[in-house]
Amino acid sequence: TQLLEQSPQFLSIQEGENLTVYCNSSSVFSSLQWYRQEPGEGPVLLVTVVTGGEVKKLKRLTFQFGDARKDSSLHITAAQPGDTGLYLCAGVRGNKLVFGAGTILRVKS
Amino acid sequence: NAGVTQTPKFQVLKTGQSMTLQCAQDMNHEYMSWYRQDPGMGLRLIHYSVGAGITDQGEVPNGYNVSRSTTEDFPLRLLSAAPSQTSVYFCASSPRAGAHREKLFFGSGTQLSVL
Numbered sequence: 397t398q399l400l401e402q403s404p405q406f407l408s409i410q411e412g413e414n415l416t417v418y419c420n421s422s423s424v425f426s427s428l429q430w431y432r433q434e435p436g437e438g439p440v441l442l443v444t445v446v447t448g449g450e451v452k453k454l455k456r457l458t459f460q461f462g463d464a465r466k467d468s469s470l471h472i473t474a475a476q477p478g479d480t481g482l483y484l485c486a487g488v489r490g491n492k493l494v495f496g497a498g499t500i501l502r503v504k505s
Numbered sequence: 506n507a508g509v510t511q512t513p514k515f516q517v518l519k520t521g522q523s524m525t526l527q528c529a530q531d532m533n534h535e536y537m538s539w540y541r542q543d544p545g546m547g548l549r550l551i552h553y554s555v556g557a558g559i560t561d562q563g564e565v566p567n568g569y570n571v572s573r574s575t576t577e578d579f580p581l582r583l584l585s586a587a588p589s590q591t592s593v594y595f596c597a598s599s600p601r602a603g604a605h606r607e608k609l610f611f612g613s614g615t616q617l618s619v620l
Contacts, residue, residue: 405545429608438509438595438611439548484547491536491555491602492563493609497547 399423400487400496408502409475417470417499419485426488428468430459433482433498475503507531511596511612518586518619526581526615528596534610536599537579538563539571541592542614548595554579555602586619593617 401420409415419428427446431439443452445461445468452459456479458471468485480503486495512527530537538553540563550563554573568590570582579598583590593616597609 400547402547436613438597438613439609440611441608444608486548491553491561492550493538494550494564495540495548497545 399494400485402483402485402496402499404499405497406500406502408504411476411503411505412474413503415472415475415501417472417483417501418467419469419496420467421487422466423487423489424465426465428461428465428488429486429493430468430470431484431486433484439482439484472501475501477503477505479503509596509598509610509612511594511615513615514613516615516617518583518617520586520588520619522586524583524586526583526594526596526617528579528581528612529577530579530596530598530610531577532598532600532610533576534598534600535576536602536607537573538597538609539569539579539581540595540597541565541590542595543592551581551594583617588619591617591619 403418429444430442433439443459448463448465450461456473460469482498484498486493509530535556539551540548542548549565552571554560593614595614596612599607
């Protein structure tokens with residue numbers, strides 16, 4: 397059983413569409429991170445959210461941390477083929493970073 | 506600046522063989538960790554270290570050993586490889602112990618197959 401559940405597992409959309417990826421847990425995290433991973437490479441950090449209810453924007457990407465610090469979402473506006481990749485959420489618990497299973501996003505042109 | 510360097514990139518082992526996956530970072534980071542990535546499972550923490558001489562277990566430590574004799578290096582040893590250890594292994598580091606507010610810098614991974 398994953399401590400962090402991500403949904404959907406796989407998403408295939410057309411260029412220009414909007415999408416939301418969810419990261420849910422029954423546990424509270426001191427902070428939550430979102431990473432993006434491309435084939436053959438390690439994950440790269442996109443953002444860290446720390447405060448319950450926090451919203452961070454990174455160009456067309458909007459990240460939100462739930463009020464209770466148990467869940468988070470990633471919304472992409474007007475997706476582009478360059479957004480294709482594996483999106484991973486990760487929760488901080490002490491000295492450990494626990495990852496969700498990831499969402500594979502494919503944006504078709 | 507090389508960042509986090511993992512070797513080898515690919516490895517094939519026979520069941521029962523032992524080997525060491527190498528990880529080195531040149532950023533003077535205190536925290537280093539090893540993850541394995543399997544389809545549908547995400548990244549699972551194997552072992553981590555908060556500084557030279559200090560290591561601790563993660564979620565899936567069985568079958569793996571680590572040591573941290575220097576700040577720069579954090580090798581992962583497979584004692585007797587099993588097919589269940591077929592996976593992609595990632596080494597990651599961050600400036601300070603405790604990943605809170607810190608980003609993890611990942612290596613590019615080692616793809617291991619155990620036959």
